[in-house]
Amino acid sequence: MRCLLMIVTGLVLAFQMGCRSTQEAPDLAPINQGVDYFGTWAINDTENQLFNIIVRPDRTVISNWSHGNRGAWGERGSWKRNGSRLIIEYGDGWTDILMPSRFGVTRQSYRPGAKLDGTPASFGSVVRVDEEAARYCGVFSADGEDETVFVSVLSSGLAYRSHSADREQSTPGTVIGCWSSKDGSIILAWSDGGRHRMIRQRGVYVLQPLEEAGSSADSWTAQARMLTPVDGLAFGGLSQ
Numbered sequence: 001m002r003c004l005l006m007i008v009t010g011l012v013l014a015f016q017m018g019c020r021s022t023q024e025a026p027d028l029a030p031i032n033q034g035v036d037y038f039g040t041w042a043i044n045d046t047e048n049q050l051f052n053i054i055v056r057p058d059r060t061v062i063s064n065w066s067h068g069n070r071g072a073w074g075e076r077g078s079w080k081r082n083g084s085r086l087i088i089e090y091g092d093g094w095t096d097i098l099m100p101s102r103f104g105v106t107r108q109s110y111r112p113g114a115k116l117d118g119t120p121a122s123f124g125s126v127v128r129v130d131e132e133a134a135r136y137c138g139v140f141s142a143d144g145e146d147e148t149v150f151v152s153v154l155s156s157g158l159a160y161r162s163h164s165a166d167r168e169q170s171t172p173g174t175v176i177g178c179w180s181s182k183d184g185s186i187i188l189a190w191s192d193g194g195r196h197r198m199i200r201q202r203g204v205y206v207l208q209p210l211e212e213a214g215s216s217a218d219s220w221t222a223q224a225r226m227l228t229p230v231d232g233l234a235f236g237g238l239s240q
Helices: 002-028 164-168
Strands: 039-044 050-055 060-063 075-082 085-090 095-101 104-110 122-128 138-143 148-153 158-163 175-182 185-190 195-201 204-209 225-229
Touching: 050 085, 060 085, 060 138, 148 185, 158 185
Parallel strands: none
Antiparallel strands: 039 050, 039 122, 050 060, 060 075, 075 085, 085 095, 095 104, 104 122, 138 148, 138 225, 148 158, 158 175, 175 185, 185 195, 195 204, 204 225
């Protein structure tokens, strides 16, 4: 009888230890290695200014960071995988590393020439932009009579516009604007007095003037334009 009691007690203890191990397993589980980085992300620069990067399946990255000497043209980069990390190298020499953590996806940014195993210039979390907002995020170009104009739309509600001639200047003539959603489109209000409605239909973007341009606005704001994403593909949904 005593032997039977000891056997039963042993089975109960073994069952309890098994349950405890099962409960503790999630805390010891490794970070998910299968992060899908494709799509649009919100990220902060070294001055804590928000901008977006668009990670494309063709190993290119589009950035609508518009504070550099290229204005609304933004930045271009390429990416490569290193385990669970995504390493993005931009044309200006900066490098961003995206990696998974227990709190989501984090980012480390390194200045040109810096070693990637050293202290980053800045770091923080990155947030995936939902598909509806990402529909208009990115960098677009529109050909004018004599030059190309770039329009940069950020998920923060800001927008920038600059001419191709400004890209090589140290202080580009960039026009700042803001946007809001309305009836499946967005309304762009520019600091020079121009206002546009931006519509996306079947992957084609059209910029329509809403009213006569202000006295300080140039003639560009008074005309309807077809906008082309800088990589030739629609933003927002990779499959659309």
